[in-house]
Amino acid sequence: MSDLLERLRARGWRMTSQRRVVAEVLAGDHVHLTADEVHARAVTRLPEIARATVYNTLGELVALGEVVELSTDGRAKRYDPNAHHPHQHLVCSDCGIIRDVHPTGDPLAVLPPAERFGFTVSAADVTYRGLCPGCA
Amino acid sequence: MSDLLERLRARGWRMTSQRRVVAEVLAGDHVHLTADEVHARAVTRLPEIARATVYNTLGELVALGEVVELSTDGRAKRYDPNAHHPHQHLVCSDCGIIRDVHPTGDPLAVLPPAERFGFTVSAADVTYRGLCPGCA
DNA sequence: TCCTACGATGGACGTTGTCCAAGTCAAGAA
DNA sequence: TTCTTGACTTGGACAACGTCCATCGTAGGA
Structure with missing residues (x-):
């Protein structure tokens, strides 16, 4: 997942501890967390991180094509970091x-x-x- | 769409003016209304109909397999009355x-x-x- | 016509997501 | 290293969508 961080840095992203934690939480295969799940896991590593920051960061990752947004159930959207392998x-x-x-x-x-x-x-x-x- | 009303009656549905109006609003092909759109159209025919009633009725129609629920955009769910023709x-x-x-x-x-x-x-x-x- | 259980009502509440003004800090410049 | 600045974060208000529940009304059978 550190290659993700490097791609982001190469695109001019300011690297903050919040963004790093969100990217770390999303690492792995078959990962499909909701925004609130991402926030809950991020809080264990960085207790002050705000919900709005998680939403902002996820939205930016989607806009950059690094993460895919799913709505499989009409409830909360889920975020899939496996964006570079069509599936x-x-x-x-x-x-x-x-x-x-x-x-x-x-x-x-x-x-x-x-x-x-x-x-x-x-x-x-x-x-x-x-x-x-x-x-x- | 009156065949829908008859199928529902045959399943023991109590026929009320509210349910009839919701079924009428959903008639047609390529119809994909949100619950609030269904409510807005229902209100023009039956001004007192409550939002909760529309949600209840749509949920029952989905449970009976008469209407298909869609979530294509992560926003409001949409309701498709064309449930008997797979598509x-x-x-x-x-x-x-x-x-x-x-x-x-x-x-x-x-x-x-x-x-x-x-x-x-x-x-x-x-x-x-x-x-x-x-x-x- | 009368009963009564099923359905409707409407307002409170919950979840998910967005917005914004004010404060903070990453990273380039000197 | 320190300074500067604008991008980033914060937290709380707000909005959209949906659910729940106590109470009232009525469809349809007796």
């Missing part, structure tokens, strides 16, 4: 756990021109739903 | 307009067993994103 998501309908998955083929290829209504289609977000081994 | 959604990244679309093939077929992590996968929700003719 989709598999969600347990019961417990809500999320896994990154990699379908085969191009998801846009199955949408015929007649079904595009003149749109310039550029991306497809897929949420697979089912029951995880623990809930089945 | 996906195409969203304009700029103005947010939503169209129902029908991709070819089975969306679950492209997720290999090795990418299922032991889940029992039962559905795939696809959101295609792009620019509509008006915004392009």
Whole structure:
């Protein structure tokens, strides 16, 4: 994750302890935390960090393309640091756990021109739903 | 949409003027209203209808499988009455307009067993994103 | 027509997210 | 090293969306 910090510094980001802690909290695979979860974990490392700072930093990371924002359940948005490897998501309908998955083929290829209504289609977000081994 | 009312009556629903108005407001294709939009339209026909009633009724329609709940933008949930014809959604990244679309093939077929992590996968929700003719 | 259980009401409350004025500090300049 | 400055952080108010609950009203069967 330190390569993330270096990319950010290279883009002219002022490096603060708050931003460093948010980036550290987001490290890892299959990480899909809500903003409040990020804040809760950040507070254990930096007790004074404000909720607004976490929201600001997450928003900036999304704008820079370093983190992907998900809304799989209509509740709080979740933040996925695995932004440099295209993938989709598999969600347990019961417990809500999320896994990154990699379908085969191009998801846009199955949408015929007649079904595009003149749109310039550029991306497809897929949420697979089912029951995880623990809930089945 | 009156067939919807009859299906509901057949399931033992008590038919009230409020529920009838909510069902009427949801009639049509490519309809994807938020709960507050449904309430706003319902109020023009039945001025006393309460917001909580609209939320309750929409929740019941979703539980009965008569309406599909969408959260394409992390803001308010939207309600799609076209629940008996499987489809996906195409969203304009700029103005947010939503169209129902029908991709070819089975969306679950492209997720290999090795990418299922032991889940029992039962559905795939696809959101295609792009620019509509008006915004392009 | 009368009963009564189911549904509607509306206002309080909770969660998630945004905004802003004031204070703080990272990092380049001297 | 110290200074300077503008970007960053803070915390609290506010807004949007949704839920809950005690009370009242009424649909539909007896």
